[in-house]
Amino acid sequence: MAVAVIGPVALLTVWVVTASAPPVALDHDPTPVWVSAEQVALDRAEKGLLELAWTQEQPLTYRGPGGVVTAVALSPGLELTNGLPALEVDGRSIRVLQADKPLVAPVGPRSSAEELHVVVEFLTAAGYPVEGTGWSRDLAVAIEGYGREVLGVRGASAFDPSWTVWSPRTAGVVAEVTVTPGADAPTPGTVIGALKPFLAAARLSTTALDALKPGRYVVALYDEEFVLLEDGTVDPSRLADLARTVDETPTTLEVSLRPETAGTAISVPAGAVIVDGGGLACVATGADPTAPDFAEVVVVGGIPGAAYLENDEMLVHADVLANPIEVGVHGPCR
Secondary structure, eight states: OOOOBOOSSOOEEEEEOOOOOOOEEOOSOOOEEEEEGGGSOBOGGGTSEEEEEOSSOEEEEEOOOSSBEEEEOOOTTOEEOTTOEEEEETTEEEEEEESSSOOOSOOOTTSOHHHHHHHHHHHHHTTOOOSSSSOOHHHHHHHHHHIIIIIOOOSGGGOOTTSEEEESSSSEEEEEEOOOTTSBOOOTTOEEEEEOOOEEEEEEOHHHHHHOOTTOEEEEEOOTTOEEOTTSOEEGGGGTTTOEEETTEEESEEEEEOOSSOOOOOOOOTTOEEEEETTEEEEESSOOTTSSSEEEEEETTOOTTOEEEETTEEEEOGGGTTSOEEEEEESOOO
16 A cells, blocks of 8 residues: 655655565554665656665664663564664663654753654653643653653653664664673663665656755655565565556655654645745645745645645645645745
8 A cells, every 4th residue: 555645845756676585564553764865866867766775774873871781672683663672771671762863861841842752752652652742741641650660760850762772764674783681781872783774766756856955854654554574675565456656657655855844734725835834834725836935735636635744744645646746846945
């Protein structure tokens, strides 16, 4: 089942480089895989063909406390997910934290929305679900429970998300692990393992190529019905009867530019214009197409509620997949 995902500035239709290996079924919700635009090459001579690939294994970095490693849960071939127990130090569980950047300080009522969002996702994955993404009593209770039951500390202020193994990717397959039980805990910042490379390819429109700049991000989403192979790619056998085509190109994944500002859930009618209004994405119809600083998103078919913002990214409902989606870029949209 292909899931269309677009950002407010570009559409990228993606297929995955696969290999023949025993499939491992996913048993969790879809998780995003972040790919840095700085790590890929743009070749306009190939009509917008862009290969998204990590040419090197992605590191897993220890950010936990000192002590003695009493157990290691990470192992080659393990599928990495947010909140996954990675190892134990002096009996305390150290889990995987995945975000755009690691957090290095305890969180509280004065923490930024970005920090709180990461912690809420982390706690939910660790079995301490929280409603909402801002600071709340529920979040304080979850932090207290995690700190007491997992870290062995008391008090909401004692929770420190830097007590983690940090990964720049939010999904993937572990390639190697270098830490062993009985050894001293690594110093913070030490690389203790790596994820296997991720391979995908995308065909972009001219406007999408113009919009993709070094330092920006694109995101690929695994669907829950996809099957992950041992090399971290997707087995296409489960997609044969569900595959969609755009410009005669089979699609199994969609990736998009990642918006740089947070937003709330919105409904995008056909022909709507997405305008960045002071840091909050908003919708305006009938806007002047010659005006600067906006991106036009055309959803063919006019399905109400076809697109919405979730976790800082624009998602398109699966019902519109049978129709092409075009994105025109006009100005920087900031």
